[in-house]
Amino acid sequence: MTVPMLQRLCVLAAAGVAIGASFLQATGALGLTPAEFANTGDSTVKAASYAFAIWGLIYAGLLIYGIYQLVPGWAEDAMLRRFGWPSALSMVAIGAWLVAAGADWRWATVGLIALAALALIVPLLSSSAxxxxxxxxxxxxxxxxxAGWLTIATVLNAATVLTAEGFVADDLATWWAIGALAIAAAVAVFVLLxxxxLAYPLPLIWGLIAVFVAERDxxxxxxxxxxxxxxxxxALLVWRTARVLKPNSRDALTPASTPAP
Structure with missing residues (x-):
């Protein structure tokens, strides 16, 4: 069944929402910047500011994806059915998160970023041809x-909001920080296995190193x-990569079969 053009247009529009919201946020039109929002509760755990430069790569990838899937015949319909609507939901949630953060709607940011992450993790886990x-x-x-970046961003966002709302006692803050990181790592292990x-854990590794840089003192x-x-x-990624790319592995990616003339 061919993926309808409406879905393709919605995916491209959702990518535009996510990228457009980031430009609005950069101009200050949405209120608080993400850094200003995080400053209200990042005393428990945070990542070094340089880590957020990964959004440039992510937005570029989303734009390429949005254009690639738009043209019928470029991508296999099975892939588009698997990722189309979930990716649109995730990208709209990203844009909405920037609006909520700008308005300092703290609990809304927790729900939106978790929704954005979950919307992509579910199809990533789905068995595929x-x-x-x-x-x-x-x-x-x-x-x-x-999805990988949203996984660690979700726990950091939740820790920020819990701290800002007074739920994190100072004498237990280190344990809260470790617990948040453990949740992100556990989710990553589950998804990777x-x-x-294989790209999923890379932003998590990047973010965890940024946490080390920010929190080592x-x-x-x-x-x-x-x-x-x-x-x-x-280490798990190296092992998983060898397994997925191993010839004759049932998990291996192979070129699509060429239809008979």
């Missing part, structure tokens, strides 16, 4: 990178825990 390399590169990879999306226990999680995920 062997896909073409082109589809893996231009559809799965951009969305896996977004169940999915062929403030909360060294949490910082070194973040390093340990990053190293474990890196």
């Amino acid at each position: 062997r896909m073409r390399f082109r589809d893996a590169l231009l559809i799965q990879t951009p969305l896996a990178l977004l 169940r999915s062929d999306a 403030h909360r060294p226990e949490a910082a070194w825990f973040a390093v340990g999680c990053a190293l474990f995920l890196a």
Whole structure:
């Protein structure tokens, strides 16, 4: 069944919403910047500011994905049915998160970023037919990178809001930080073991290292825990990559079969 043009247009529009909201946020039109929003409760755990530069790569990938899936025949319909509507929901939620953060709607940001992450993780876990390399590169990879970053961003966002709302006691803040990082790492391990999306853990590793940079003097226990999680995920990724790309592996990505003339 061919994917309808309405879905393709909605996906492209959703990418425009996510990217457009980021431009509005940069101009100050949405109120608080993400950094200003985080400053209200980032005393428990945070990532170094340089880590958020990954959004440039993510937005570029989303734009490429939105254009690629728009043209009938470029991507396999099975891939578009798997990721189309979930990706649109996730990208709209990203844009809405920027609006909520700008307005300092703290609990709304928790729900929106978790929704954005979950919307992509579910199709990443879905068993799929062997896909073409082109589809893996231009559809799965951009969305896996977004899902990976949203995984660690969700726990950092939740810790920020809980701290700002007074739920985190100072004497237990380090344990809250470690617990938040452990949740992100556990989700990452689960997804990596169940999915062929090898790009997914890369933003998590990037973010965990950024947590180490930011917290090594403030909360060294949490910082070194973040390093340990990053190293474990890196080792697991190497193992998983070898397994997925192994010839004759049932998980391996292979070119789509050529139809008979």
